[in-house]
Amino acid sequence: RLSERVEQLTQTRAGAIAAHSAELRRIERDLHDGAQARLVALSMRIGLARRAYEQDPRAGRRLLDEAQAHAEEALAELRHVVRGIHPPILTDRGLAGAVRALAASSGLEVTVRADDFDEGPRAPAAVEAAAYFVVAEALTNAAKHSGAGRAEVVLTRARAGVRVVVRDEGKGGADFSADDTGGTGLAGMRRRVAALDGTFTVTSPVGGPTVIGAELPCAW
Secondary structure, rough: OOOHHHHHHHHHHHHHHHHHHHHHHHHHHHHHHHHHHHHHHHHHHHHHHHHHHHOOOHHHHHHHHHHHHHHHHHHHHHHHHHHHOOOHHHHHHHHHHHHHHHHHHOOOOOEEEOOOHHHOOOOHHHHHHHHHHHHHHHHHHHHHOOOOOOEEEEEEEOOOOEEEEEEEEEOOOOOOOHHHHOOOOOHHHHHHHHHHOHHHHHHEEOOOOOOEEEEOOOOO
16 A cells, blocks of 8 residues: 555656646746737837937827837736736635636636635635636636536535535536647646645546546645
8 A cells, every 4th residue: 555655646746746847837938928028028118218209209108108008918918927826816715706706707607616615714725726726627628628508616625625526517528538639628637636635536428417526635
């Protein structure tokens, strides 16, 4: 049993490292292609505006207006990157509130049962982030691939941690082998959960329903 446990932890550690590396690459790409490019354009517009303002105030004002637009776009890009690291809504509303907001913007008719999380102590930030990620990915997959119009999310405060279940009544057929080409995100969810020594399950027979479950250990 000890040998099996060591092997399991070795695999989950490798998965966590791979997920961390992929996340760093995503952040670097988003910053380089998004916010950094906006800030460079902003700096150029401000420089041009300073040179033009004395001789042509109207052109200088136009350049300043463009600079303000670039600044707003850069802020939007930075907010997008921050949400990918740790969604601010988790800090503001907690797991239940954040999941309800996800459900409202998912494009599906989603029922959320999370009464256990409206009161009582909160789970650690890493556990909340992983649970949020599972729900977000599962609802995105359901909206894009399942053909379902309805879904259900259940959050349960178990004695040993947090239990997440997302169910949709779509066409089913989701599997890990299709993850790399189909963009289903199942492997990413599994790695995120395994990094916290949790368990992740998918039941998705052809014809549906698809049920995604995760258990994330934590001490209350």
